[in-house]
Amino acid sequence: MITISHLTKIYPGKKKPSLDAISLSVKKGDIFGFLGPNGAGKTTTVKILMGLMRPTKGEVKVLDESPDAYSIKKKIGFLPENPYFYQYLSGIEFLRMCADIFSIPEKKKEARIKEVLKEVHLQEDSWKSKIRTYSKGMQQRLGIAQALINDPELVVLDEPMSGLDPLGRREMKDVILRMKREGKTVFFNSHILADVEDLCSRVAIIDFGKIILEGDVAEITKKKSVSLEKIFIDTVTKNRR
Amino acid sequence: MNALISLSKNTFREAIRDRILSTIFAFGFLFLLAAPLAGELSAGQSERLIMNFGLAMIHLFGIFITIFVGSRLISNEIDRKTIFLLIPKPVSRSVIICSKFFGLGAVLFCTTLLMSLVFFLLVHPSLPMILIIGFMYLSFLLLLAILLFFSSFMSPLMASVSGILFFLVGNVTFHLKALSYQFGSLFVQRFADIAYHILPNFTNLNLKNYVIYGIPYSTVHLLIITGVTILSITLFLFFATMIFSRKEFS
Numbered sequence: 001m002i003t004i005s006h007l008t009k010i011y012p013g014k015k016k017p018s019l020d021a022i023s024l025s026v027k028k029g030d031i032f033g034f035l036g037p038n039g040a041g042k043t044t045t046v047k048i049l050m051g052l053m054r055p056t057k058g059e060v061k062v063l064d065e066s067p068d069a070y071s072i073k074k075k076i077g078f079l080p081e082n083p084y085f086y087q088y089l090s091g092i093e094f095l096r097m098c099a100d101i102f103s104i105p106e107k108k109k110e111a112r113i114k115e116v117l118k119e120v121h122l123q124e125d126s127w128k129s130k131i132r133t134y135s136k137g138m139q140q141r142l143g144i145a146q147a148l149i150n151d152p153e154l155v156v157l158d159e160p161m162s163g164l165d166p167l168g169r170r171e172m173k174d175v176i177l178r179m180k181r182e183g184k185t186v187f188f189n190s191h192i193l194a195d196v197e198d199l200c201s202r203v204a205i206i207d208f209g210k211i212i213l214e215g216d217v218a219e220i221t222k223k224k225s226v227s228l229e230k231i232f233i234d235t236v237t238k239n240r241r
Numbered sequence: 242m243n244a245l246i247s248l249s250k251n252t253f254r255e256a257i258r259d260r261i262l263s264t265i266f267a268f269g270f271l272f273l274l275a276a277p278l279a280g281e282l283s284a285g286q287s288e289r290l291i292m293n294f295g296l297a298m299i300h301l302f303g304i305f306i307t308i309f310v311g312s313r314l315i316s317n318e319i320d321r322k323t324i325f326l327l328i329p330k331p332v333s334r335s336v337i338i339c340s341k342f343f344g345l346g347a348v349l350f351c352t353t354l355l356m357s358l359v360f361f362l363l364v365h366p367s368l369p370m371i372l373i374i375g376f377m378y379l380s381f382l383l384l385l386a387i388l389l390f391f392s393s394f395m396s397p398l399m400a401s402v403s404g405i406l407f408f409l410v411g412n413v414t415f416h417l418k419a420l421s422y423q424f425g426s427l428f429v430q431r432f433a434d435i436a437y438h439i440l441p442n443f444t445n446l447n448l449k450n451y452v453i454y455g456i457p458y459s460t461v462h463l464l465i466i467t468g469v470t471i472l473s474i475t476l477f478l479f480f481a482t483m484i485f486s487r488k489e490f491s
Contacts, residue, residue: 047490052491053489053490078329078330080322083326084322084323086251086254088254088255089254097250098330100244101248101332103243103331143326146326156329
């Protein structure tokens with residue numbers, strides 16, 4: 001589903017690469033956790049995967065195509081970090097716009113919008129309210145709803161738990177677990193390692209633009225007999241010595 | 242096509258909620274309503290003065306709306322980070338640029354129509370008047386395409402300045418060419434020739450002089466001007482798309 005080979009990104013005017021020849025692959029049906037401290041290169045990687053930025057070197061394939069390929073975009077759902085919306089639209093108007101972009105037929109459109117809004121537990125009385133009146137948690141739920149509107153094969157989520165209260169996190173985890181049951185592929189960044197451990201089949205840890213650990217969550221935690229959080233802290237600390 | 246219509250509608254909604262648009266439009270309306278006062282100041286030429294003043298207000302405030310709203314359309318999308326939700330969706334960057342053009346183009350159509358309706362309450366409507374306003378609208382669209390081109394790689398302020406300069410130069414190239422043939426050296430004549438042919442020509446779109454001074458114009462002439470303007474708009478949007486397609490969003 002995702003193949004990253006020797007991906008390097010150097011921002012204009014900077015000498016040090018933000019991503020330094022990283023390689024990883026995500027298979028169909030994987031729930032892949034991409035972990036790392038702040039500024040490690042997680043969001044840069046996600047932006048390259050989504051065609052928002054381009055690699056300096058290396059190659060990225062999403063659904064066997066370039067991230068810019070129009071053909072794959074109907075099969076992808078994306079939640080950016082702290083999503084921003086058109087504040088003068090209501091939640092339902094925004095999702096109608098997204099449904100139009102995905103060419104969802106008129107007959108199915110309204111039903112699909114209601115389905116995803118219910119799935120992310122956005123309160124029904126707020127659907128027609130302007131997005132500018134939404135709390136951060138509500139905006140995050142709307143962001144997830146727009147990522148699911150096209151029933152994607154691959155979902156890329158940048159900090160999906162951000163801004164959600166414990167109940168919201170639980171509901172978000174349920175959404176990801178449902179996608180896992182449906183055989184969808186999910187690639188997500190998160191700082192909340194307990195959630196990653198619960199959800200992910202595979203993880204990679206990135207620090208200073210380099211992958212320092214990659215593998216199967218069950219295998220990694222079983223081998224070291226400690227939690228993923230402990231493994232993360234130990235691995236990053238060791239890398240920085 | 243669905244995406245283009247949906248995003249154009251979104252640009253329309255965004256623009257009509259823009260406070261800058263409502264402020265400029267309100268002032269335009271007030272100035273237009275003040276046209277009879279200007280007529281009072283003239284001696285025996287009141288109808289011509291009201292007509293000139295009214296047309297000038299429709300033109301001026303249309304240009305203001307185009308510049309102040311048009312130059313921020315792309316940067317708003319980037320600065321407010323809503324572009325992060327659009328690029329990963331099945332919508333090409335050319336559609337994003339075109340949706341800005343059609344969305345604000347529709348807003349300009351509505352504002353020009355409303356101001357024209359008020360104008361025609363003050364002045365008896367006629368076909369030449371409607372043609373003048375129609376070609377004014379074409380000049381707004383041409384300026385909008387120029388602004389979208391500049392704002393695909395410049396800040397809103399720089400895009401506005403560049404757009405205004407293009408508009409001003411586009412209004413004088415015809416006169417510069419005529420002057421250069423009267424007084425200039427061969428080099429100046431060639432330079433004025435090149436500028437006249439390459440830069441968008443806003444003088445052609447100003448039909449006021451034809452009507453006011455009774456200069457004859459033919460349907461073929463108007464069709465050629467329309468065709469050249471549509472071609473210029475297409476070229477500016479094409480180059481805006483080319484530049485925008487290379488843009489990264491960090």
